[in-house]
Amino acid sequence: MRLQSSQGGQTGQQAIPIIKPWLGEEEAAAAADVISSGWIAQGPRVAEFERAVAASVGAAHGVALSSCTASLHLALVVLGIGPGDEVVVPSLSFIATANAPRYVGAKPVFADVTESTQNIAAETIEPVLTTDTKAVILVHQAGVPADIDAVHDLCDPLGIAVVEDAACAIGSTYRGHRIGRHSDLVAFSFHPRKVITTGEGGMLMTTRPDWADRIRRLREHGMNVSAASRHESRYLLIEEYLETGFNYRMTDIQAAVGLVQLRRLDAMVTRRRELAGRYREALADVPGLQVVDDPPWGTTNYQSFWVVLPDDLPTSRNDILRAMMQERVSPRRGIMAAHLEPAFADEAVASLPVTERLTRQSLLLPLFHTMEESDQEHVVAILKSELGVA
Ligand SMILES: *Cc1c(COP(=O)(O)O)cnc(C)c1O
Numbered sequence: 056m057r058l059q060s061s062q063g064g065q066t067g068q069q070a071i072p073i074i075k076p077w078l079g080e081e082e083a084a085a086a087a088d089v090i091s092s093g094w095i096a097q098g099p100r101v102a103e104f105e106r107a108v109a110a111s112v113g114a115a116h117g118v119a120l121s122s123c124t125a126s127l128h129l130a131l132v133v134l135g136i137g138p139g140d141e142v143v144v145p146s147l148s149f150i151a152t153a154n155a156p157r158y159v160g161a162k163p164v165f166a167d168v169t170e171s172t173q174n175i176a177a178e179t180i181e182p183v184l185t186t187d188t189k190a191v192i193l194v195h196q197a198g199v200p201a202d203i204d205a206v207h208d209l210c211d212p213l214g215i216a217v218v219e220d221a222a223c224a225i226g227s228t229y230r231g232h233r234i235g236r237h238s239d240l241v242a243f244s245f246h247p248r249k250v251i252t253t254g255e256g257g258m259l260m261t262t263r264p265d266w267a268d269r270i271r272r273l274r275e276h277g278m279n280v281s282a283a284s285r286h287e288s289r290y291l292l293i294e295e296y297l298e299t300g301f302n303y304r305m306t307d308i309q310a311a312v313g314l315v316q317l318r319r320l321d322a323m324v325t326r327r328r329e330l331a332g333r334y335r336e337a338l339a340d341v342p343g344l345q346v347v348d349d350p351p352w353g354t355t356n357y358q359s360f361w362v363v364l365p366d367d368l369p370t371s372r373n374d375i376l377r378a379m380m381q382e383r384v385s386p387r388r389g390i391m392a393a394h395l396e397p398a399f400a401d402e403a404v405a406s407l408p409v410t411e412r413l414t415r416q417s418l419l420l421p422l423f424h425t426m427e428e429s430d431q432e433h434v435v436a437i438l439k440s441e442l443g444v445a
Contacts (some may be wrong), residue, residue, distance in 0.1 A: 070384070082311075123220070174199060200353035222257075344442070
């Protein structure tokens, strides 16, 4: 194994990035076709992408939006959540999860996560429920499926809604089915840091046709007739604005790219699982190192490959990150914890010992479709050398 990178010569350029979207000529051609058509805003390609994603994950309806963050916001809007309400979220997540309740004036209440999945679970949600709890945002962190049924068993009898933040989890499965069909509202992201990408973009899946209609209206300023329908109509259509909406639209250029990406999803997940399997094997002999794995109830797409460092480290997590960056490898710290950020300093937070340990002691290793086996060996060699394992 080589410790000195032999690739490239440009200073500052990372030879092994954390992720690299797998895009080809087909995506470029699909975007070009849309541009040539003259209709580039939300239109027929967006509608087609919505049907394709819904069919692919087994959801009744999909509404394409500008991001997963916008999807989480509109999920809470259609649930009627507002000031005085509490929404349970993991602190151990990308900050967008904890921000969503605030967009509707509600209070995020942080639940701790379980060690094995880095996800919140029925047993960590239950202690933080109050009579003001209106919803739980269940995150499938890094693509690892949370135990969805157990959370519904807890929340459904109490009338608490479950929104799945599946930003990272397209192509992951729960009890034999793709994530996207197990709750009334499930939000995906198509940011390049996730698995399939449209540059920016998201989609909110829902079981309810009335909610799908309302989400479509809310993404387009609250208007009752879309711009695309007016464009297509041979008759005069004057729109009405039924409520205060937003501009959360996706463009047809993005959707055209997404349609090609969606056809690559199986291949991407297969490749990610193969590379993850190789990491798991190569790291199996590191004492005390915890490595991401499938939970008993499903399969992960390995959107991120996390490792949790042993407690009695000879070095610090950040020193390991620095050592990797010096070797032209670009890892990342583990999942952030929102309650430790200044933006959430004013929230009273119960103790979150597992969250705090995981955010301090974990890191994410590079994993992307075109990664070479020699790249992986290089990453593993640096990590082992930093951990004092031969
Ligand atoms: C990336 C991410 C988001 C935000 O997705 P965007 O599409 O960038 O808005 C939300 N939640 C989680 C868990 C994420 O990882």
